[in-house]
Amino acid sequence: MKKRKISNVIIRRLPRYYRALDLLYRNNTERVSSSELGNLMGVTASQIRQDLSCFGEFGQQGYGYRVDHLRLAVRRIMGMEKQKSTVLLGVGNLGRVLLMNFPFEENAFSLDAVFDTDPVVIGKKVGRWTVRGVEELEAFLMENSVDVGILTVPKASAQEMTDSLVKGGVRGIWNFTNTEVSAGETIVENIHFSDSLLTLGYLIST
Amino acid sequence: MKKRKISNVIIRRLPRYYRALDLLYRNNTERVSSSELGNLMGVTASQIRQDLSCFGEFGQQGYGYRVDHLRLAVRRIMGMEKQKSTVLLGVGNLGRVLLMNFPFEENAFSLDAVFDTDPVVIGKKVGRWTVRGVEELEAFLMENSVDVGILTVPKASAQEMTDSLVKGGVRGIWNFTNTEVSAGETIVENIHFSDSLLTLGYLIST
């Protein structure tokens, strides 16, 4: 096991490993070799062995990997064995989709509270949550240790809401606003719909 | 100007260049140097000059880049000067968010038709579109040249819908299903919410 720093490219492959392994697991597959897994995922067997070697030794010469064992190892590596908490800011259309449909628990997260600025929705129930006013956010973050803030607010308030979240001590921000927010040490993970579609546009135009 | 193949990392930086330049443009900034732009975007000046050199020469020694000129150049590079067409498959919650709120035109796309399998919504109006049954999809793709199919269907029908889109000759698929679909030569751009959140989970756990 090589103890070098885990690079970003490897980190972004971990969820894909997990998805592939989870699929095999659900199909009751017992063992898988690095080349089989590579075929399934569209990467080389070499890369898989190289990646896994950053975290430990999970296989067995001449046999490969036990699917259930490796799946659990990847869960552990990604920190999925410990549930993390989130709050959602912005109960607009996208916010509602996430809170109504996104499988937080499946991904080892819980959604603990939702906030908005619109007096029309504050106090109303959306799904199993009662919408709180953002003025309560600071106090909530004080009383509850929250790991991640989910940003589904309009662009215009993205930075301000980020500042509140950072001040409240969240460790990560899941940002859907298609703007860059500055959050200091706090880790920001972006889902930029527009960037993604523009990339696709480039690729089909050439 | 070096005429080497444009690498994937560079392509994925193009929308970010465009966003930064568009912001400067809206602020009526006239000129920008590679180091200023680099500061703004959080990349090195060297990288910006290196990236741009793949596509041509856009700057002027001792001066930098004209913002309006470079912004237009990036638009052209990304193929934004020609509008591309899309159809949306799956008028569930996420599908509705996209068709009601996503700024297709701003990104040089149009949304031309929406399809679903649910008899309850077929024929109904959603926003400015009348939902069509998927059985009409094939004929629609025959008659209309469609560039991109948007997949906001349940996981279970993701591959089947992909097959129809590929058969119908779309050039790209914007895939929100959090599954890998095989589409042959057709380009697939994924937005995987779960992968993204799991990545964030890893980063805050270490």
Place this chain on the structure above:
DNA sequence: TAGATTGTTAATCGATTAACAATC
């Protein structure tokens, strides 16, 4: 044992950064 497949080292390939002559 013989065959298969790992984990790891070395070789290759690609991306980023540094440096600088060219020139506005």
Place this chain on the structure above:
DNA sequence: TAGATTGTTAATCGATTAACAATC
């Protein structure tokens, strides 16, 4: 002209692939 900044070449750094001894 002097200062600033480009576009490009060369140097460095990092990621992927190939190869193979170790061993189940």
